[in-house]
Amino acid sequence: xxxxxxxxxxxxxIRSKKPTKLHSLWKQIVKHRYFYLLMLPGILFFLIFKYAPxxxxxxxxxxxxxxxxxMGSPWVGFKHFIDLFTYDYFYTLLRNTLVINFLSLILYFxxxxxxxxxxxxxxxxxFKRVNQSIIYLPHFLSWVVVAGLTFFMLSTDVGAINKLxxxxxxxxxxxxxxxxxxxxxxxxxxxxxxxxWGTIIFLAAIAGVNPSLYEAAVMDGANRWxxxxxxxxxxxxxxIIILLILRLGSMMDVGFEQIILMLNPLVMEVGDVFDTxxxxxxxxxxxxxxxxxVGMFKGIIGLIMILGANxxxxxxxxxxxx
Numbered sequence: 001x002x003x004x005x006x007x008x009x010x011x012x013x014i015r016s017k018k019p020t021k022l023h024s025l026w027k028q029i030v031k032h033r034y035f036y037l038l039m040l041p042g043i044l045f046f047l048i049f050k051y052a053p054x055x056x057x058x059x060x061x062x063x064x065x066x067x068x069x070x071m072g073s074p075w076v077g078f079k080h081f082i083d084l085f086t087y088d089y090f091y092t093l094l095r096n097t098l099v100i101n102f103l104s105l106i107l108y109f110x111x112x113x114x115x116x117x118x119x120x121x122x123x124x125x126x127f128k129r130v131n132q133s134i135i136y137l138p139h140f141l142s143w144v145v146v147a148g149l150t151f152f153m154l155s156t157d158v159g160a161i162n163k164l165x166x167x168x169x170x171x172x173x174x175x176x177x178x179x180x181x182x183x184x185x186x187x188x189x190x191x192x193x194x195x196x197w198g199t200i201i202f203l204a205a206i207a208g209v210n211p212s213l214y215e216a217a218v219m220d221g222a223n224r225w226x227x228x229x230x231x232x233x234x235x236x237x238x239x240i241i242i243l244l245i246l247r248l249g250s251m252m253d254v255g256f257e258q259i260i261l262m263l264n265p266l267v268m269e270v271g272d273v274f275d276t277x278x279x280x281x282x283x284x285x286x287x288x289x290x291x292x293x294v295g296m297f298k299g300i301i302g303l304i305m306i307l308g309a310n311x312x313x314x315x316x317x318x319x320x321x322x
Contacts, residue, residue: 060293080293089272097273100259101251103187109247111191112198113240117228119199120206135196146193147261150185151176177266186262186271190255201243205236238319245313249306252298274298 029036060080062073084090115135122128138146154175156162162172175181209232217227256275263271274294282291313319 057292057296059289060296062289064289064292066288076289080289081297083290084293084297089277092269093272093274093277096270097252097254097275100183100186100254100273103183104190105247105251107187108191108195109244111195113202113236115195116199116202116206117232119203120232121224121228132196132199135199137196138193139197141193143193143255143257143261146189147258150189150262154185174266176262177264179267179270182262182267182270186258189258189262201239202236205239206232209235241313241318245306245309248309249302251305252301 056070059070059073061075061077062070063076063079064070064073068074087093119128119132122131152158153160154162156172156174156176159172159175161175166172175185213231213235214227217231222230252274254273254275256279259271259273259276260279263276274297278291278294281287281294
């Protein structure tokens with residue numbers, strides 16, 4: 001009987017000494033404190049600028065007035081969403097937004113991968129670093145500068161290309177006011193500005209490929225193209241898939257600065273997107289509620305796209321985001 005009581009007390013003592021989940025979590029945080037310290041600025045950024053403002057989404061369901069405040073403004077339910085969906089140019093906004101993003105997906109997304117593969121094949125380190133610096137440089141230019149460069153290249157008055165056309169053929173071409181060229185111009189602007197910067201992630205992924213795989217391929221007689229196709233691309237496939245999923249999640253987002261700087265009355269039919277509409281209604285006309293409704297609509301579509309792409313990726317046996 002005494003032994004039984006002793007065993008029971010011992011078991012209770014052992015159980016009480018077992019660390020709780022909270023204690024284990026805290027021990028892990030202390031153990032990897034420097035790693036979490038590096039994460040802290042990013043975590044604070046998302047908490048302050050992404051999650052904290054989300055309570056303001058309630059404005060989309062209210063007839064917001066800055067004099068009454070968010071809580072004092074009258075509740076109108078889905079009125080602003082109905083106004084958005086019944087807007088005469090809603091499908092024009094949707095078409096322009098999706099077409100610009102699909103062009104960017106088809107033409108822009110592969111470019112950083114190709115550039116990373118080409119840079120990885122350069123064996124002269126100095127030449128490689130110089131080229132990397134050159135292709136990274138446009139990323140640090142603002143869209144105002146990029147739009148200005150585009151104007152000085154393509155405008156009918158001072159554009160360098162039109163000056164050449166005028167000198168050679170005696171006439172000019174209205175590149176910036178041509179509806180058929182607007183989507184192409186903004187897509188190639190994005191490629192020129194950000195493609196080089198996008199190579200960083202792919203170069204980092206390529207750097208992690210085991211060199212012994214290339215050595216084995218050389219022993220088997222594989223040339224450089226075969227090594228890229230059978231070793232490099234499969235090795236970075238998971239990175240490509242993850243970035244593609246994230247890119248699909250922002251299919252409703254178009255660079256506002258870029259579009260607003262490139263817009264003019266002659267290309268409004270093909271250049272007006274949800275971002276510019278939200279700016280026009282929410283800022284210029286003071287209808288904040290419809291601007292928030294547009295942003296919420298874009299966010300919901302983006303969430304559906306990213307979840308659908310992630311599910312489809314897993315369905316085909318690949319590793320997704322979660």
